[in-house]
Amino acid sequence: MRIARLVAGVMTVALMDLPYALRDGDEPWLGGLAADHDRVHQAVGMIMAQLNIGADEALARLRADAFAHDRTALEVALDVISRGRRFDAP
Numbered sequence: 001m002r003i004a005r006l007v008a009g010v011m012t013v014a015l016m017d018l019p020y021a022l023r024d025g026d027e028p029w030l031g032g033l034a035a036d037h038d039r040v041h042q043a044v045g046m047i048m049a050q051l052n053i054g055a056d057e058a059l060a061r062l063r064a065d066a067f068a069h070d071r072t073a074l075e076v077a078l079d080v081i082s083r084g085r086r087f088d089a090p
Contacts, residue, residue: 036074043077050088061087 040062047058065087066076079085 040077043080046080047087
């Protein structure tokens with residue numbers, strides 16, 4: 001755990017030290033990661049509303065569904081956002 005925190009700290013400093021112009025989307029890999037993260041959070045919010053549960057449980061259910069169907073969390077999240085997957089359906 002200590003090593004993970006150290007790596008996270010180093011990466012935070014490195015990313016914060018980028019020139020300002022690069023922080024505004026000139027790095028497509030970084031922008032793509034943020035967009036994917038936002039979609040997963042949006043799906044978690046939708047699952048929370050469907051099941052009247054907290055964020056931790058909603059994220060756990062999304063991840064469990066992805067694992068059970070050999071998919072990524074992002075793939076399941078996109079299905080939830082497009083309303084192709086509901087968690088309150090029988």
